[in-house]
Amino acid sequence: MSASEHEIRTVFPAGHRIFIEGEKGDVAFIIERGRVEIAFERNGRSVRVAILGQGEIFGEMALIDDRPRSATATALVPTEVVIVRREQIRSSLKHSDSTVRLLLEVLLGRFRAMQGRLDWMATDGEAPGAATRDLRDKATESHTEAIDRLKFQREIEHAIETGAFRLQLQPIVSLKDGNVEGFEALVRWDHAERGAIPPSQFIQLAETADLVQGIDRWVVGRVIDILARLQREHRRPAGEKPTYIAVNLSGHSIADDRVIAEIKHGLREVGVDPKRLRLEITEGALIDNPKKVSEVLDDLSSVGVRAGIDDFGTGYSSLAYLVGFAIRTLKIDRAFVQSMLSNDNSQEIVRAIIGMAHALGIEVVAEGVESLEQLHALWRMECECIQGFLLSRPLEVETAVTVARSGPMLSTGPVLLGRY
Ligand code: C2E
Ligand code: CA
Ligand code: CA
Secondary structure, rough: OOOOOOEEEEEEOOOOOOOOOOOOOEEEEEEEOOOEEEEEEOOEEEEEEEEEEEOOOHHHHOOOOOOOOOOOOEEOOOOOEEEEHHHHHHHHHOOOHHHHHHHHHHHHHHHHHHHHHHHHHHOOOOOOHHHHHHHHHHHHHHHHHHHHHHHHHHHHHHHHOOEEEEEEEEEEEEEEOOOOEEEEEEEEEEEEEEEEOOOHHHHHHHHHHHOOOHHHHHHHHHHHHHHHHHHHHHHOOOOOOOEEEEEEHHHHHHHOHHHHHHHHHHHHHHOOOOOHHHEEHHHHHHHHHHHHHHHHHHHHHHHEEEEEEEEOOOOOOOOEEEEEOOOEEEOOOOHHHHHOOHHHHHHHHHHHHHHHHHOOOEEEEOOOOHHHHHHHHHHHHHOOOEOOOOHHHEHHHHHHHHHHOOOEEEEOOOOOOOOO
């Protein structure tokens, strides 16, 4: 850790108790010179954990959680320390990259694991009590978790560097004129050892580990490049809407100002019409953090990027709830589309969703359309667009670019027929 103008330094005399086991604290210490003993009391005895010297840090758990000090720190000789406050760390962590955050967690995890072991030793070899065992298990678990996460982050970074992520684009087709209005970008991971991993197996994991932003940033960058190409190579007649690509943005990415700044900067730098980029946000992300999502959507819609709600109907949000958000599209979850014909309730829900969306000026896309019967039913309900295996599976980028250029995918009329 480097010195900064905000740091506070203190010299403790030999024998001074810097902090005592059981008391609360919200600062950590870095030793500039001197020596500090870390010890805790067990059965009336003081058990020494470590003697620390120059450059070492102690009391760091207080920076993360509110638990009381788990040991006593005593200066063994006159010792100069730099005091790090919890607030200071919180604000710099907020602005630091995830590696720094991870390292801190790993270090804490290790410390907790060590504590668990020491608790056991300090009981004079007796079997550890349930509480201690629990603490130790938790410590080891959080340690393993932190390491796993670090590995996972390296894998994601490695995948980005080596081009192991790949995009596929699935056409979204208008039921009015059969044209391909746009595509949804779907990420795939070609893992060197494990083969192709579908997003269902890694996106949620990446979200839990707060690492999904890296993937979403890669996808957005790649999509902006493809859009620039479509814009250059595929000019539609004046008055026709430009082909768009919709990107799935996780709630974590929406909350990350860097991701949003990159989207705006990327579009400007490459000169892509912002209308060509759309964002898909799940109901869950919206409900988890409505204020932030609302701010971000307002911000992006002011530059022309449209947003839509994904998987509509699976969460808890009502259409009324969406009124306050800059939402222009709604995607009906494929669960409804697929049960629509066999289940009257589903069909009524789909009809109601479409009707209400239209009343609010929101366009509807039905996803997961696999049969002509579903297509016809949606057409009758005046759903604007469909997406699904019936018309096309997700395509490799080159194929999608060709599809974008080759005119309608459906011939429209009283009877709609798929071209594929
Ligand atoms: P989603 O956003 O609901 O994407 C649609 C999923 O439905 C895709 O699965 C697509 O391949 C599949 N699908 C499309 N048409 C049909 C159909 O007719 N029948 C059936 N059974 N499935 C169909 P995929 O590609 O496996 O993606 C799964 C989920 O992973 C996505 O669900 C999305 O939530 C997430 N995801 C994919 N790419 C990204 C990404 O770049 N970023 C983020 N944050 N999430 C992503
Ligand atoms: Ca989606
Ligand atoms: Ca969806």
